[in-house]
Amino acid sequence: MYPRFSETFIVTEILALEERGADLEIFSLRPPADGRFHEALARVAAPVxxxxHxxxxxxxxxxxxxARPDLPDLERHLDELLDAAPDDxxxxxxxxxxxxxxxxxxxHAHFGSVSTTVARLAAxxxxxGYSFTAHAKDIFHADVDPADLSRKLADAAFVITVSDYNLTHLHREYGAAAEGVIRLYNGLDLDSFTYRAARPDPHTDPVIVGVGRLVEKKGFVHLVDALALLAQRGSTARLALVGSGPEESALRAQVTARGLEGRVTFHGSLPQGRMADVVSRAAVFAAPCVVGSDGNRDGLPTVVLEALALGTPVVATPVTGMPEAVRDAETGLLVPEADPIALANALERVLTDPDGARERAAAGRLLVExxxxxxxxxxxLHALYAGTAAAPAPVAPPAPRVATAPTLPASARADELAEVAR
Incomplete structure (x- = not known):
């Protein structure tokens, strides 16, 4: 589905590729499901x-x-077409x-599920050639067909996955079929996320913020319990939840049951700019992710990277690729999943030790850069495309551009950010 409100990382990637001169077209299997759009969409030049369906x-x-005039040899692929679902x-x-x-x-397809099924068959x-990016649900969910994913991994010109954790898993589970997998993190447009050293206002209650769909794998049920524990300890902290989803009613009921009605704000889904403003003003960003009962889990949530880039101290769980960005006691704090007591302790540590929190946040910004x-x-990614592109018969396209990694300006020096933090 394009555009999808929760998939900002795809729009960011498209814009970065276009900035490099890539000539892109976007094909979507589904129309968008709601009318909410992020501001960055207006900058995408590629036709959709x-x-x-x-x-x-x-x-x-x-x-x-x-299609017949363009595909005179279509009958050669009849068996594969008959094996696929009619829509696909x-x-x-x-x-x-x-x-x-x-x-x-x-x-190139995002997600190794139905989008790659269609891209593979069309290619x-x-x-x-075709390639795809494997994220999380398309790898770990109970519905994943290992034989189907193995075939896709083996056939693709290359495969991207978004964390070292995923890469290790694919190599372990799929062996030789996964030899062409490359780890390439989802990136951020750092121009859109200005670093600001967090400085708590002693005259206002500190805000803990959580961002994401209100679903099991985000672990927000444990965040509400952690807030209740902090309240019992005398903390005045409040919670801001940004996102919507099927667990909203249950979370609201939990807030009421814990006596936290005046402490929790449900913002619903927000455009990226407004979300970033909420996160940048918070005392701490919480990502209490868990492995869902169906095996579903986050890969490496983009919003965690955004919080690190903004300079908001982060507390998270070590689910899948999270420790690759939130390095415990270095760029943030990690706690066991589904453990409200450990989560409350880490949140309290951030709130009561702002100097230590700022030092970790400064290191987090450097890591993101x-x-x-x-x-x-x-x-x-552009170089990979250029290296694998082939002319489809009978059309002879222009020669592919050869992309090389650019020489970028150096990141802000560690001592400069440390000085800001102090």
Missing amino acids: TYLP HLRSTELWRVLRA AAAAVDLAAQVRRRGITHL RIAGI DVFDTRRNAAV
Whole structure:
């Protein structure tokens, strides 16, 4: 689905690639599900095409008939098409025809699930390469078909995954099929996230902020319990939750049951700019992520990187790739998942030791600049595209641009940020 309100990392990647001169087109399997959009979408130049979805039988024949002039060898792929769900097969045929028609040289899908199913099939029909980015749900969820994912890993020109944790898991579970997997972090546009050393206002109650969909894997149920423990200890801390989702009613009921009605604000989903403002003003950012009962979990939440970039002290759990950004006692604090007492203790440590919190936050900003800058990461991805792009017959596209990693300005020096922190 494009655009999707919760997937800011995809828009950030597209903009960074376009900045490097990449000639992109966007194909979406689904139309957007709501009317909320982030400001950055207005800067995306790539055109968007929505592929056929939920077709009646007569419409399916129409798609096949329209694609036939561009895909004269379509019957060679009939067995694979018949193995796919009808909607996926129709989308793949339509996409393959547009690849031939428009001279597209490579397909890349985000998530190794249905989007890669369609990209893989379309690429095979059109005679070009494909790649995909594996995030979290598409790797760990109970619904993942290991044989299907293994086939995709083996067939792809290359595969990106967003953490070393994911990379190790894929190598361990899929062996030789995962040899082409590359770890490349989701990046941030650091121009949009200005560092500000947190300085608590003694005249206002400190705010703990949590951001994300209100679903099990975010662990917000444990954050509410931790806030209740802090209240019992005499803390005046309040909680701001940014996001929406199916657990909102249960969380509101929990807040009432714990006697926290005046301490918790449900902001709902906010555009990226407003979310960043809430996070930057908070005393501490909490990411109490857990592994869900269905195996679902976060990979490395983009909003955690955003909090680090903004200079907001972070407390998190060591789920999947989280320790690669939140390094315990260095760039933030880590606590065991599903442990409200440990979470409350860490939040209290941040609130009562602002100097230590600022030092960790300064180190967090440096880490983001060094490892999670979207311009650096997009340079790697663009070079991968250029190295694997192939001309789809019968159209002869222009020669692919050769991308090299740019020489970027040096990050702010550690001593400068330390001085700001002091």
